[in-house]
Amino acid sequence: MDIEKSLFDNLQEFFGFDTFKGDQEAIITNVLNKKDTFVIMPTGGGKSICYQLPALMSQGTAIVISPLIALMKNQVDQLRAFGGSDSIAHFLNSSLTKSDIARVKDDVVSGKTKLLYVAPESLGKEDNIQFLRNITVSFVAVDEAHCISEWGHDFRPEYRKIRQVINGIGAGIPIIALTATATPKVQSDIRKNLQMNDATLFKSSFNRTNLYYEVRPKRDVVKEIVRFIRNNAGKTGIVYCLSRKKVEEIAEVLNINGIKALPYHAGLDAKVRAETQDKFLMEDVEVIVATIAFGMGIDKPDVRFVIHHDIPKSMEGYYQETGRAGRDGGEGVCVAFYSEKDIEKLTKFMKDKPVAEREIGTQILKEVIDYSESAVCRRKQILHYFGESFDETGCNNMCDNCRSTRTYLDAEAPILQVLGFIKEQGDKFDDHHVINVLMGQNNQPVSSYKHDTHPLFGAGKEQGVIYWKSVIRQAELADFIKKDIDHYGLLILTESGSKYLLNPYPMKFVLNKPFEAGESSGTAMGLVNPNDSALDTALLQLLKDLRKKIAKQKSLPPFVIFQDPSLDEMCTHYPITIDELKQIHGVGSGKAVKFGAPFAELIRKYVDDNGIDRPQDLVIKSTANRSALKVSIIQNIDRKIGLDDIASSKGISYEDMLREVESIVNSGTKLNISYFVDEMIDQDRQDEVYEYFLSADIDTVKSALDELGEADYTYEEIQLMRIKFMSELGN
Template identity: 55%
Template sequence: MMSKEIDLYGALKKFFGFDQFKGLQEDVVKSILNNQNTFVIMPTGGGKSLCYQLPALMKDGTAIVISPLIALMKNQVDAIRGISETHGIAHVLNSSLNKSEIAQVKSDIQSGVTKLLYVAPESLIKEEYAEFLRSQNISFVAIDEAHCISEWGHDFRPEYRNLKNIIKQIDNVPVIGLTATATEKVQEDILKTLGITDANVFKASFNRPNLFYEVRPKTKDVEKDIIRFVKQNLGKSGIVYCLSRKKVEEVAQVLQVNGINAVPYHAGLDAKTRAKHQDMFLMEDCDVVVATIAFGMGIDKPDVRYVIHHDIPKSLESYYQETGRAGRDGGEGHCLTFYSYKDIEKLEKFMANKPVAEQEIGHALLQEIVGYAETSMNRRKYLLHYFGEEFDEVNGEGADMDDNMKNPKKKHEASEDVVKLLSVISKTNEMYKAKEIVNTLIGKDNALLKSHKTHEQPFFGIGKDKSDHYWMALIRQVLVVKYLKKEIEQYGVLKVTDIGKSYLENPSSFMMTEDHKYDTDDSGIIVNQKSSAIGIDDKLVSMLKELRKKVGKQQGVPPFAVFQDPSINDMALKYPIDLEELSKVHGVGEGKAKKYGKEFVKLIANYVKDNDITRPDDLIVKSTGVNSGLKLYIIQNTDRKLPLEDIASSKGLEMGELIKEMEAIVYSGTKLNIDYAIDDLLDEDQQEEIHEYFMEAESDGIQEALDEFDGDYDDEELRLMRIKFTSDIAN
């Protein structure tokens, strides 16, 4: 009997094709396999979904996954179906299904085929579904995007609050909560609300060291600034977030008029258009998506190179989630936010009609985002501190990757002005909003000030040596350090806090931060870009990307599925000119080199010749022959017609690993006779059908074959037939 350990890695390899777990994944999977309540906090791009998908595939019964978005569920179901020969292995159960589809889902669950069932919380409430699920074998319940449970979260959904009771009614099973963003407050709330305070908690680091954070003042020329930035990053994929649908349409149009290949995405567009625009972005038929936050949930595009916020988000959680869609492959990711305090005031106005408790939460969240935008400290440190994580701003990974570190803001002593500000608020009986306080300071009267006779007071105009912008900025910075607070009940009225009162009695240094001033080159373009990686041949990179796009189109896959950016960059560093060299490139390996590599090495070889390039001489790694003993063993024992299962287990291999070894043998030109094993699996007609397919197919890709036969044959049968085909025809 194999140990659980090998089982775990075998399953990881079998289902997902990975040899190693990432970060905390292994510990989380073990916790779920041991039937323990589990809570996972893992940033976007950290491999969160594998944490519950793998144990669901390994355990008996069906795992219920509660998820807030239909598009997200559909993406995940498609992905799981893509790694399995059984279509029913994963299903969605929601309002989009008709009666016969619902019957199919139920039948697959009853027969034990379905391992993952994705549902929206609204569907679970339906008694017909709950009653059906009560009678089934449920392995565990996973709640994705668990921050939706907490009213302190950025995406609160009331229907999530009742999940504990709903789950209890279905079955007494382990509960797994997963979220990509959660402050201490949100975490406590989630654990309490789900009734899993005993859960094993796994929290990954929130630091994304490859992301560069930048906040620029938002002027009336913000669209021009965005166009300049996008044009400096031509050919790279990016997302521009706006708060309103109207603004999305406007910005997308402005970009298009300026020759940028951009498409809009928001909930007001019909589903067909949204799907089309999303696919265009994935397939690189457009460079930029201008979107409301409806876009990006569950979009697994690893090479988004920049995320621009035209409008500041409502909370730091939202900001973290949205910026987190950049650079998921570990490559460059520029997060640029345009900030104007007017936008914050607009968001505050939207909240004015909500219940007081909700307003308090909303204001607290807005205050954090103002603090972040206005801070002069290391932005990464500020962000990670918000998520309860310490960060060393000197030696931490990515410590210099933000505008405040690259281009420190100027500061000046402003303690006298803080005293003036706080005393004016006190002396006017704490009844004015920021605008009236500023008018009092600069000596600009209006009807409201006159009605209270404020314009006759001795302190009227004591700050007229400074501009209204200066005083507004100071008010914001004083709010951030909590000397002031905004009154919720009397919308936006400023009050001096206890800390503010003690500052007035005993003033100390207050260093006020000035906004960044940007250098512009002759064309007026803002210069604040990082240079590309050293030694990489940029011209070759763009040629390889063009070819990747063409190959992706031919294969019907997104370009990144051919080779990811880090692989393309490595090719432009090492100049591989044959498939063996290509297989040594970062993230390529034998299979990929054989599947897609021919045209790439041909292009590189011609480029090297035409440009008289001297290639690095340390690329070719000679084979050590470690596996030659195993290869000989396989050849001898297939000649002896030993069952393949026996060959695999005697060498401690999974069947998938044995097949991979046999593929390597026949690809290297050696014949293998496995007819005896195939005869046990497939009859003569079936073998002939698959043989004919490989004779006529443009590619010997297994996924293509699986699609062609639409579930008639599984992955193993097709791979064994491909080995026989290669052995008979090519060798």
């Protein structure tokens, strides 16, 4: 049989795909050739097909070991839909009745079942071992294989018995181990424990280019989360919390604020958890608020955001949880809230654990702290953790650190001090000890090694702790030093570090910012206080209904009247006069006069009916200088001077110029830029874009570009046409 032809035929027949992703074809061929296979592939990379397709093509039944009932159910449902038969895939776990188990075993024995999903606890039961000895097992797939390692973020002791059980079922059964997250240490543990040192390794890049990473200080965290989700209305997302209590609390606050959310944690009834999962998949709810019990193996491609209310316990956990966003390659925003109080809580959780386990937990947690506090590209840090080198220019500003203004330090001298100390003293000290020496902190470990008399003692006090944390973190990212996680995170001088000591050269490092993060002030039930700038969702709905009604009367798209950010701001400031409306961002004098009266009247009535205490001041958004720039731009456009020439004369970029013009138009000032547009875009293309905005539900430049095609239009052309459209119809 031509394996390649058969592979593609089966891929098309069972899954409806024409091509394989990445290493899928090579992995499947390896499994079909009965070879042990080790797959490290990020979430969304298509791991499941790597064992599902060869199972469907092989004689006998593949055993898939999976840690979660929810994951099994999800995959079995999908396979039954693909295969057109309920017998093609089954699971054996504690949720089944005796009659269910008998039916499953009958289907397996009769050869109808190609994949049998088993929890590791069920696999080890003597009656299941006896049963599996008497069937043809094509291979064993160990999904979420990182659960084997105590260095992994989701260690499960039952996973360490898998090899022993497989040996008890039969000799020579091939294994495919799969995980989305594995540091070099975890990889080594998996190979060793499953006795698959000769397995072919397939390792994909961990870089998820479409994900945006951000870490925020944990202040007013609930209000921040509500605001974020309201600003992303209509998008689905997950909010992760460490405790069940916090899950319930946040879910309640979101619902009270008009966001459809459900809680998910291990303390809920299995039936409730299954229903919650189905509602999320079917988009009956927008947001799931969950502990880490939710999400493993959930194949929802269009999760648009993942928020961590609490910083996770490990980088593996963080990577896997954020990896649930944007699996379809589309937008995926990952925001984590960080505070030192969270770290204190996590440290307290570990204090009653055995010493070895506590030490491992401490080292894993230190990586999360370094990641959160560092000003270096987030993506570079994540990939470094998984043993992958990355040039941060490839981040394309897809993290908060790359987008922010950064302060740099001349790193050559401090690197030499740190590397020299490690070389001289040996690989016996962690980063805290080295920093304590440099800062002149005479604690017991420092004095016991007589480092209080070392020439470097106190030499770095003037620069401060943040400075030295920045240096050591980036020396590690530059591969000059590495942390020995097996031995309490001791710093080891690498070959590259030794070379740098011999032949130093100038380097620039980014200085970490002070991370002043206070704990959330708690969550008040009910609508978040409007004076604190969170949205009054009841008013927002009334304003949207009014906007829709006026838009219909005037035969205009709703966004031409007022855009969503303007309505949002009305819901925090409650303007009740035309003059107050003029101060709302994106309204301005023209729009306030043309459309404002019914909105001001509606808000005034709403405020009176609900006894709302309005903020006394409406913040004026523009400074005097920016106002002067706007006046000058309006005057130059009236004189029909090209926008590129105006930009040049004002010393700003063409992109910034378009943003200024857009801001003027959004505020209600009518500008005639036809003279410039006519030079840039021919009439037929103008008509096409105009037609799009007339009928569009979404008015963004990106949505227009997606619809009309990047091959035919540039971003600036669409932006220009949108400005012309808004000016002519809205002002």
